[in-house]
Amino acid sequence: MTTVQDGLRFLTQYLQNERQASWPEVVVDHPMREARLLLAHAMLLPADRLSLLAYDQLDESTLETALIYASRRRMGEPASHIVGSRAFYGRDFFVDKRVLDPRPETETLIAAALAAPFSQVLDLGTGSGAIIVTLMCERPDSVGVAMDLSEDALAVAEQNATTHGVVDRIGFDVSDWFQAVGGQFDLIVSNPPYIAADEMGALQPEVRLYEPRIALTDGADGLTAYRRITAGAPDHLTPGGRLIVEIGPTQAAAVAQMMTDAGLSDVSVTQDLDGRDRVVTAHKA
Secondary structure (H helix, E strand, O other): EEEHHHHHHHHHHHHOOOOOOOOOOOOOOOOOOHHHHHHHOOOHHHHHHHHOOOOOOOOHHHHHHHHHHHHHHOOOOOOHHHHHHEEEOOOEEEEEOOOOOHHHHHHHHHHHOOOOOOOOOEEOOOOHHHHHHHHHHHHOEEEEEEEEEOOOHHHHHHHHHHHOOHHEEEEEEEOOOOOOOOOEEEEEEEOOEEHHHHHHOOOOHHHOOOOOHHHEEEOOOOHHHHHHHHHHHHHEEEEEEEEEEEEOOHHHHHHHHHHHHOOEEEEEEEEEOOOOOOEEEOOOO
């Protein structure tokens, strides 16, 4: 019989040494971490339980299931799609091919939003709902509106809001940025598609092939959404309200200038934990 520890070691080696055999582009950057995640999923357990069970016996059928998961991962499918969730700001969010996976870098936007009070939030291009749901969870007295052009994405966002108990405080609607938005908010947030069309080919296959293109790129220079958002934000912000957007690492100057040109003030740029420009914030005077 195989132990849990032996199974984990086998899966890690499988992802690490054989990862490029079928598809040279696919590289699993953290094979041990992902092996742990996939094995725990096969065992129907939280990943943090594996260490406690290291010397327990692992039945053959469970190991075979984990190996199937690892084979899918080696072919490029994101681990989050295999297990059906992605951790973000201390919570698990359901994700699949209909939405962009929430990234750790986006937690920089959450921290910026929580740095000041807010009560009414608008999330443009909500995707999985990770941003708006997190903000509602962190500020129980707040309410929000989640907008997205994709009805499929809104269905995922509403599912996540239900899971985390905030669905009754969020309105969901289809909108092309501000098209269907009414009223004003003291906080507008967005993580729009910012990959330029000519940069798409350089993305990892698990991103390029498994996440919705509409959530990744505008098909142009990567700045189209920011032009729409900054132009419309002043009409939908209360006096003193904030606009906070996530950006690509090279876009800070361009987006900051758009905010200034739109009449917003106190424009600032926040870096993520890797020291890259990640979030731009501005206020309505």
